[in-house]
Amino acid sequence: MANIREIAKRAGIGIATVSRYFNDSGYVSEESREKIRKAVEELDYTPNALARAIFKKNTKIIGLMIPNITNPFFNQMVSEMEKLFRKQNYTIILCNTDDDKEKEQFHIETLRSYRVAGIVAMRTMTPESYRNIDIPVIAFENQISPEHITVASDNYKGGMAAFKHLYDGGCRKILHIQGPEVFIATTERLRGFIEASKKKKDALVDVVKLETDFHIKSLEPAIENIKNITDYDGIFVFNDISAAVVMKHLHDLGVRIPEQTQIIGFDNSFLGELLLPSLTTIDQPIKQLGKITTDLMIRLINGEEIDQKEYYLKTTVIKRSSTLGKIATS
Ligand code: XLF
CATH class of the missing domain: 3.40.50.2300 (Response regulator)
Structure with missing residues (x-):
């Protein structure tokens, strides 16, 4: 597949100009634009969305740290958040930590290098690793710091x-x-x-x-x-x-x-x-937990200052056949 070097060569203009064109990051004359468009067509070039987004630091990707991928509760949480993030045009990268500190640290580094827009850290085993990173992070259950948002059930x-x-x-x-x-x-x-x-x-x-x-x-x-x-x-x-x-x-x-x-x-x-x-x-309340987490994340990504840092959602007894008590207390 062609790359931008070949596009530049075919168009007869410099790489820097071609790069400015693709990244929408500076002046490119109409004449050069036309030459680039022609070269793109002739070489059947598809710009790499991820590479471009990384360069522009605006990926539409959220990292979801999941502590145990085999646990149905976390499956359901992730499905809910994936659905809601998708509605906002975000894709998720799912990282299974297995409640293992080293694995989680490895995933954090990878997500940072992908310039993800935000990270949801579920039941983190390494809160300190999130404290000084320049990406919005929301904690589910285990707290990161008093300055970070925490969402959990009561x-x-x-x-x-x-x-x-x-x-x-x-x-x-x-x-x-x-x-x-x-x-x-x-x-x-x-x-x-x-x-x-x-x-x-x-x-x-x-x-x-x-x-x-x-x-x-x-x-x-x-x-x-x-x-x-x-x-x-x-x-x-x-x-x-x-x-x-x-x-x-x-x-x-x-x-x-x-x-x-x-x-x-x-x-x-x-x-x-x-x-x-x-x-x-x-x-x-999985649906509400997912909703509040995604809403807060989008607000953080948009640069909003959010004063309330802790969100503990109401739990309820769901009475089925393994108990005899009749009254559902919460
Ligand atoms: O971290 C807690 C323990 O296990 C989490 O909410 C769960 O209940 C999920 O099964």
């Missing part, structure tokens, strides 16, 4: 609602399976759960922490290792995908859900409806 209230729902459904020996501390969202869910449980003196509460890479193959043994899991009449699992694995494990042990043990997850990803029994869960 995980604290969601944790409270999960406890209340199990308690209202008659559970008195309740286990919370907690996510890793580096996931701020799950630490907030735990905090809400504990806070709500303090008000109910007749409830016995235990917490176990899961530390795995959160791929199904690693989740299974981690959950099988939880001691005395059959002692509880209610289990709040920190996300839907882990709740699905807990349900499978209990099923294998012959535990009836919800008669013997009630289960509540967190996310309201599409997975919950497919399980048997279907999973009661705390809804993270």
Whole structure:
């Protein structure tokens, strides 16, 4: 394929002029324009949009850092944002970090070299790497700094609602399976759960922490290792995908859900409806989370100063068949 050097040669004018023409970055006489147009036609030249955009520093590309591409919740978040960014004529580049700091740093460098217009950093493991870059960045869940915008669900209230729902459904020996501390969202869910449980003196509460890479193959043994899991009449699992694995494990042990043990997850990803029994869960409002994140990003790209830095969206109990409680509290 022809390049601009060949165009310049064919048109009989300098490369700098041809470059100015393609980048719309300075004066080019009408006579030269005509010669360039003719050369472009003769050589069947298609200017490289990315190269041009990089040069002009105005790519219509957003980098989306996704912590775990196998998790349905993040699939749904990304689909929502991709749809909304596309409506604004932006394309996304999806970077899977696997919650790995080095992988994430590598992706940040790549996105910077592509001169992306903005980055959405979901559950970042390396907030410091975003602090001094000259691209708009929005954090989802784990914060970057007080100056950066953070969007998340109200995980604290969601944790409270999960406890209340199990308690209202008659559970008195309740286990919370907690996510890793580096996931701020799950630490907030735990905090809400504990806070709500303090008000109910007749409830016995235990917490176990899961530390795995959160791929199904690693989740299974981690959950099988939880001691005395059959002692509880209610289990709040920190996300839907882990709740699905807990349900499978209990099923294998012959535990009836919800008669013997009630289960509540967190996310309201599409997975919950497919399980048997279907999973009661705390809804993270995926559509609104996606909308607010894309809207804020477009505003930042347009150079707007946004004073409000934190956006925590309301969560709701979605009652299905894995629990007995009737009242949907939020
Ligand atoms: O980071 C949290 C933990 O897992 C995230 O919102 C999720 O609930 C997704 O499954």
